[in-house]
Amino acid sequence: MSKKVIFFEVQGGSDKGPDGYRKDTMPMVHALERRGYAAEVIFYDFDNQQAIFNYVLAHGIAYVSRINPGNLKHESAYFSMLRQLCEEGIIAMPHPDAMIGYGAKDALVKLTDTSLVPNDTFAYYTIKELFENFPSSLAKGERVLKQNRGSTGEGIWRVALVDGGQDILHTTTKIKCTEAKDNHVEYWELGEFMAFCEKYIVGDNGMLIDMPFLPRIKEGEIRLLMLQDRPIHVVHKKPYDSEDAFSATLFSGAHYRYDQPEQWQHLVSSFLMQLPEITQLLGGYDLPLIWTADFILDTTSDGHDTYILGEMNCSCVGFTSQLELAEEVAEAIISSILAAHTSIA
Missing domain, CATH: 3.40.50.2300 (Response regulator)
Known part of the structure; x- marks a missing residue:
């Protein structure tokens, strides 16, 4: 040609x-x-x-x-x-809008009507929205805040109350924050931490995603590496075994295992079944050439395993290994x- x-x-x-x-x-x-x-x-x-x-x-x-x-x-x-x-x-x-649609963290908010994303998942595009809504969200349980930019866990924070059982939170409420980048822990007052997070919101495509913390992340994050509509392998990423560790990045000490899609047949079948709906909800564009979908195990109210979508990436997914x-x-x-x-x- x-x-x-x-x-x-x-x-x-x-x-x-x-x-x-x-x-x-x-x-x-x-x-x-x-x-x-x-x-x-x-x-x-x-x-x-x-x-x-x-x-x-x-x-x-x-x-x-x-x-x-x-x-x-x-x-x-x-x-x-x-x-x-x-x-x-x-x-x-x-397509660039597919890059944005699949790669931006607020894709999760667009999928809350599916079984893949908890309905108490929110996006904050201004510091005002963060201050108005995050305290009531955190009062209901441990949360994860994710910036839209960054990589290797930077700007992804697990946030918990130092003293639980508080129905109403104030800017002076003490919180414990663990960053996924390296699982280091910082203690803040809630108001100071939210002000610190403004840097994740300003600028092109700035935003924060607020979703419930899933404790079964300790069992590992499951990444589907997709070639358009076909899973070509699965990476099981198990966080480093320590009390605060929840990051599944290699930099933070997580252990990676490469599996065939057939070893995760239930997850793969369920995801592929919902893929047409996902495509429609994210703008109807052709699927990216190379992209990933990351899942965390959760438990349904009747005690069965389910898989929660944590994020998708398609801007520049690598396969150097x-x-x-x-x-x-x-x-x-x-x-x-x-x-x-x-x-x-």
């Missing part, structure tokens, strides 16, 4: 290998080339955005976004360029291109 699959990256960031690329990008490029498809990596740069847009329009057939938004200084401009490319017929993997998956990703990219051409014809 004459036109190329364009992989977008950005210069710098902790996700790069010695060659300056993400470690999982070039394996995908080479897998496409082995199948006769031209592919190229372009480093997005805000100052050269128009030239990049023109080049992709002239030479590209599809793009694959491999940029962690946390590494972008001009995130909204990047998304705007991607939308323009989509409008001009470039095949999106994924299993680079052989690049072959399957390349096949999915080609299938999407062929399907798009068939629908146009």
Whole structure:
């Protein structure tokens, strides 16, 4: 084929290998080339955005976004360029609004009518909303606050009352806060902590998600790695065994185990059954190329196991520990291109 699959990256960031690329990008490029498809990596740069847009329009057939938004200084401009490319017929993997819809933490709030997310899950977009609503939420039990930005557990706080059994909380109420980044504990007054959290709310796509703490996180978080609508493996992430630990990140000492989807058949079947509804509730866009859904075990009122969705990620999900998956990703990219051409014809 004459036109190329364009992989977008950005210069710098902790996700790069010695060659300056993400470690999982070039394996995908080479897998496409082995199948006769031209592919190229372009480093997005805000100052050269128009030239990049023109080049992709002239030479590209599809793009694959491999940029962690946390590494972008001009995130909204990047998304705007991607939308323009989509409008001009470039095949999106994924569409920028799908990136936002699946990747933003408030996706959870949009799914509270499903069995996947507790209905007492809330989003705060202003510091005023946080001050007005979080105290009454915390009074009902231990909570988790999650910022929309960040990675490796940064800005995800488990919040509990130092002295339980309080129906009405005040700004001076003492709270215990554990950050998922490294499971360290801090003690605050409630008002001071909420004021501290304003930094998570300001700026593009700033928000905080407030959801109940699920104590069975101690048994591990279950991550489905999805290739469009197909689970390709499951990562069981068990937090470090200590009193306050609840983080399932490698940095915090969690233990990872890689399983086949068949080993989690009940979870996989249930999730796939609800996937059409999830897709519709999150905007109706094509599923991202590579994305994840993280689950935590909970117990129903009649004593049965259930799985609660903790978050989804699709902006730049890596698979550096299993680079052989690049072959399957390349096949999915080609299938999407062929399907798009068939629908146009």
